[in-house]
Amino acid sequence: MTGLVLVLNAGSSSIKFTVFAAAPEGPEPIASGQIEGIGAAPHFFARDAAWQVLVDRRWDGEDAPRHHAAALAVLIGWLDDSLGERPIIAIGHRVVHGGPDLAAPVLVDAAILAQIEALVPLAPLHQPHNLAGIRAAAEAFPGVKQIACFDTAFHRAKPWVADTFALPQRFYAQGIRRYGFHGLSYEYIAASLAAEDPALGAGRLVVAHLGNGASLCAIAGGRCVDTSMSFTALDGVPMGTRSGQIDPGVLLHLMQAESMDTDALTRLLYHESGLKGLSGVSQDVREIEAAGTPEAEGALAHFAYRVRREIAALAAAMGGLDALVFTAGIGENARALRGQICEGLGFLGIAVDAERNRANAPEITAPGATVRVLIRRTDEERMIARHALALLRDTVCAG
Incomplete structure (x- = not known):
């Protein structure tokens, strides 16, 4: 072809x-x-x-x-x-x-x-x-x-317990579910690792897609087990301008006490929150790091904490962890923040070699650590092109 x-x-x-x-x-x-x-x-x-x-x-x-x-x-x-x-x-x-x-x-x-x-x-x-x-x-x-x-397709394989909210089941039947996003990125990373190292590809991975939009995914045997985003691309860890996970009671309070309507809440949660809202500087990690203000440092610390918490939760969903993979703009390039995320994860077997981390090496695992820590470039566009060519071949064969 x-x-x-x-x-x-x-x-x-x-x-x-x-x-x-x-x-x-x-x-x-x-x-x-x-x-x-x-x-x-x-x-x-x-x-x-x-x-x-x-x-x-x-x-x-x-x-x-x-x-x-x-x-x-x-x-x-x-x-x-x-x-x-x-x-x-x-x-x-x-x-x-x-x-x-x-x-x-x-x-x-x-x-x-x-x-x-x-x-x-x-x-x-x-x-x-x-x-x-x-x-x-x-x-x-x-x-x-x-x-x-x-972007939701990769996550359709996850079990019902990870797919549902604790709402009356009629809402699940109506399509109110934990869909998850960034699926094309996760699919590409999973396929690439399987080709590179079949044993690792068949293992238990947490992939951290960290960019202006950020999420994490637990992948076991190449299939999604759970992911941090859910019904919308707003849930999970904080992002560039998005809040990430928030108590629904906060929204009810803002509606009642601040008279905020859906448009105002949408602006707040999608465009005025996350790293930008916390730092008061920018959604760009480079600008936040350069600012050096207490608010900027707090924003990065909060982001690292929430990502670290999600890594541990997703490892628990799989009963263990073989590798942690960083990808996307922050995951591939933000050396200091990547190191900050991995601090405190020694109980999972995660430790980072500081020199290799500074060099953005493909593997930054510290000697003696039992869980591999990798940096990989994602390529959603190539994944789409692969699917397009595969469907074309199937269409030709069927014809």
């Missing part, structure tokens, strides 16, 4: 993309980038596989793309000019929510599009933009297969 796979990740004000060439050994990236600031001050940039800049364009006039369809049109025009005669044979989309039923990648048709749209109330800040990306791509590439890959 030859040709190109375009992977799109449509957010509220951006479209991230990666172009892969279909190769016998798997998809190979040839270009990636994003159009950010859609609707405000758009910025389009892209790099090739060697990280050389291919395009860097900003708009400030009437010709600026003001919505996702216009931004995608700009991207398509650039692809047409830059990629020559190689055809795009599939377009893979990251879709945040698959609900209880969409538990694997699917070819998008009218029925699937309706199912995805019906899940908008479960992910109102993400799902509409995912849908906009799919519709714009379908219009721009008529006849090209569109594949939806769901």
